[in-house]
Amino acid sequence: MDYNIVEKENSLILKNMEDFEPKHIFECGQAFRWHIEEDGSYTAIHRGKVVNVKRKGEDIVFLNTTRKDFENIWFDYFDLGRNYSKIKKTLSKDPILKEAIKFGKGIRILNQEPFETTISFIISANNQIPRIKKSIDLISKGFGEYIGKFREQEYYSFPTASVLAKADEEDLKEKYKVGFRAKYIVESSKIINEGRVDLNKLYELPSDEAQEILMTLPGVGPKVSSCILLFAFQKTDSFPVDVWVKRVMEYFYFKKDTKLKDISDFAYEKFGPLAGYAQQYLFYYARELGIGKNK
DNA sequence: GTCCAGGCTTTCC
């Protein structure tokens, strides 16, 4: 995408950023490692760096970073090489997506780290967002490395597979609040650490083959693997169906109770390689409006 | 092979 970047003392400013809304990006459920500040800005952590982003009029302001880190890390993380106006234009041909996009027009799909994303979405199963965030923060603090402070808040990296492979299940369960998912976390970390599943290989594979491999990990089923594919591997044809997406799809498209597999098949037929983006707009829309909750 | 019920930790509403 084309954008104008301006450097000031300790900040970078991206001028006229229409397709970038920090609230939409961080609160559309794709990421858990962010902190909302009192001024409404968001502080995120990725690849050992901490950045703060905020909308200011037509611009987006990045704090606590450098031009070099922006180019090497944040450009990719925020998916700035992609033209979201074009994606939204295509999806808006569908009247329901058109409405959904109005609510989440500043959504971008982040490119997150594979291992962290895998464990995070194992934790997400049958769980609630505040608690998911809490567990991930505790795990980072307990097993990760100290990175630095920003506005009195300390930030830690997410641990590696070799570290989590040695974690104690009872500890994870009780002190880190992951409950029954503890054994999935340790077992999956072991499998990845020993190279029985090579996450880096998944970038090159088509979505269905990559999904099959991910689903050999304990705690990883259809929904969790779809999230990992979409949020870490840029498999944008992946369409995770959670309770919210199920509700919103049934409410608008099917008008009846529908099986998860039928919903994701339908979405792939309808949206093809843009299915993943469609899912994010629909998810945000459904949650913001509480669609289908009282039926 | 597919489908489905029940169980799972704990928090939040």
Add this chain to the structure above:
DNA sequence: GGAAAGCCTGGA
């Protein structure tokens, strides 16, 4: 008391 970004197991 029920639901929560579901998965696993066992049985039909």
